Amino acid sequence: MWMGVRVVVVVPAWQEAPRIGRVVRGMPAWVDGVVVVDDASTDGTAQAALAVVDARVVLLRQRRNGGVGAAIVAGYRHALGQGGGARDAFVVMAGDGQMDPADLPAVVAPVAAGEADYVKGDRFASSDTARGMPAMRRLSGLAFSWATSRAVGVAISDSQCGYTAIARGACAALDLDALWPGYGYPNDLLSQLALRGLRIRQVPVRAVYADEVSRLKSRHVPVVAALVARAWVRRLRARPTPGPSPRGLTEGAVEDRGDVGQGVIEVEE
Secondary structure, three states, X not given: OEOOEOEEEEEEEOOOHHHHHHHHHOOOOOOOEEEEEEOOOOOOHHHHHHOXXXXXXXXXXXXXXXXXXXXXXXXXXHHHHOOOEOOOEEEEOOOOOOEOHHHHHHHHHHHHOOOOOEEEEEHHHOHHHHHHOOHHHHHHHHHHHHHHHHHHXXXXXXXXXXXXXXXXXXXXXXXXXXXXXXXXXXXXXHHHHHHOOOOEEEEEOOEOOOOOOOOOOOOHHHHHHHHHHHHHHHHHHOOOOOOOOXXXXXXXXXXXXXXXXXXXXXXXX
């Protein structure tokens, strides 16, 4: 636990066999559960994750490739099904090793303290990280962040950063079925959070660039643009849906906490 809050890390992974092992091994001892979601990889990602001997690890294997958003949703659903307190934190760390586990306390702390419902990492808050970011990724990230901020009505510095934490109560308030399954998932999720009046906090995080493979392609630009436009239309048409109050986040609970480590689970998605 961290600050008395149960922490489950969801790790979406596709074709990450060379990297997934070190991601799992890097989880701090205070993390309660690790849910690796193998998105129908064909390179041995599942086997590499299972090779790490750690009772906290559950492997979800998607039978069909559904995209990073679908993988994260599968991880969220599993974490929700385990039971726990409404302020438990579900963290997302990618399977490519870009996210530094040393930043985990800063990402989790606002949720654990009841100060935020959702915490998003901000890579642009660090000049060193921003300078080390590949040019296309940096420019597209800044452009998407600018557009997303205006579409959802909340200032977002790094909309595409996948290093996040969400309170169980906030996660349960989302329409997980409606979330975009592929690249652009963070923009769609921010739209849902903002419409529900959930509290979004940003914290500086570092990005580790080593042997990861960039998934950003030019074809993703119109997809994200369309999702941002949809978010803008939603905000114009919809009245905000009240989210869980800070009181509810700290006091709500589910009795059965269940163990996270349960081996391999096949997922239909």
